[in-house]
Amino acid sequence: MIDMNDVYEKVMELAKRRGFIWPTSECYGSVAGFIDYGPLGAMMKRRLEDIWRYFYVIQEGYYEIECPTIAQEAVFIASGHLKGFSDKMCQCPHCNEFLRADHVAEGGGIAGGATMSNEELSAAIASCKCLSCGEVLGKVEVFNFNLMFKTSIGPGSQRTGYLRPETAQGMFVDFTRLLRFYRDHLPFGVVQIGKSYRNEISPRQGMIRLREFTHAEAEIFVHPDKKDHPNFSRYANYKMPLFTAIQQEKNEQPITITMKEAVKQGLIANEYIAYYLALTHDMLVKIGIKTERLRFRQHLCTERAHYASDCWDAEIYSSRFGWVETVGIADRTDYDLTAHAQHSGTPMTVFIQYEEPKKIQRRRIIPNMSVLGKQYRTKAKAVFDALSNATPDVDGAEIEVDGEKIHIPINLFEVRDEVIEVRGEDIVPHVIEPSYGIDRMCYAVLEQAYDEDIADGETRTVLRFSPTIAPVQVAVFPLMNRDGLDTIARDITHALQKQRILAEYDDSGAIGRRYRRQDEIGTPFAITIDYQTKEDHTVTVRDRDSMKQIRVNIDRIPELISTLLNGTIHFSSL
């Protein structure tokens, strides 16, 4: 066992040295909040994303789209990011500390600071004390600090653009196109994997809080009254630890319970949320997260966004950082579509046909346009409108236009009682949003894979990656770099590559050193060609974790390695 306290240092040192993660533009001194994925890191991240794609695109059938990382200002005005994603801040002139201006106001007994204008707030807090050093602030400037990166589109800064703080907005604004693509019916889902940007005040904790990060989000558009997932049975009996709001408030431990039961008891708002909680658990286990380091925490009402009706975080336990929020699963209701419909003027609704057309009794008042039009001329439109809402008696109708009471005789309009058929209604779908921080998943995978054991009296460093995400999938070694062993090894390498397997050939140095090198980067299997190979056409396959070997006929190698990699069979069963 290894001392878990310094795993972070050890795994980051290894990650840097072996080409998983590097500080960005290191020769110019790096920039906090940005990282480079090296050759092995990029490969591993790609495999992780592909597992994500397997779940959402293949299994769920939600197609992936790709929107720009820069969007025009209007998008973020509508989404609320321009307002809501910024804080009013000020700087204490005495200690230079940056402070939330509304927090300062609150500390001075002034409520509602967040809704004041900057000038008002500046005046309000002049008499307040600095929350850091306690001095009276005096006259300070209040300014907005927005977490979005701002840029200009085109020459002359004609148009303001922002780097997206989430991929979600691109999918919302494409709603009408998507609806058409999915042939006008609910539910449907769409996903996007890409970079998102947040100008964090203080990025720290390595890969945990980045200014540019990879976001994998799914937006599932559902009928507001039908939040039962059509494939709920897949995860209905799935059990996992839920840290509900109730448990958190009562200081209790998470409870392990099936999804079906959790929905039934009202702990989870609906089947959709429950389904994606379970799917997320399923996926995180597949990429190698240990179940005991996984829990799902429900947001308390106080921390939930005002529009979300239920929200959960998948949290992964890090020996360095504690419970880290890695995935957020929220029911965003109709907030986003309503906002974009309002601001853009494009209706974002779905026409839902009733099973049976509804017959509705309706009274229509049809004015005699030719007479009334001539009579009221410019007022005619207002008269028509007022008349259609009037309740006429036998003499006619009394209406009021611009404060003037008007009597319209019965012969100038017709009252028609009719039964009309309504075949359906326009509804604004609700959005279920699972949102994944890919970089945090990468870190969790690295941290949890890191291990040291003792082999032949020496410490062996090994990344115990799941075979599904290991960057290098198999290593091929000729025992000796001569006598034709190298040729056989190269042939096997090529045969593996033909099967789309990333195989690395290595003939340098002692065989033990080669095994260790691959152990350190988490390569799950190694094939060694020895002198017996020349006699009976067999090679050895070595398992990274147990260091055990079996002999296999060369012809079986590509297929065997494929099945070992995709988890169909385990080495221990061979």
Added chain:
RNA sequence: GCGCCGAUAGUGUAGUGGUUAUCACUAGGCGUUGCCAACGCCUAAACCCGGGUUCGAGUCCCGGUCGGCGCACCA
């Protein structure tokens, strides 16, 4: 952003203001080696950046950058 601490080959490190900057591992080459970091020979490789003090700075001072911790901030 504030405060404290730190930064030396790819990695980890030693280094009283004074020769050519220490050591180990790693990496590359050659030899050796018949299954787990073996061995021999050889090679490559570093004082974060910018100022200042000094005859002389890896070392002292100031500023910056990056990293760690605490505070603050933060889906």
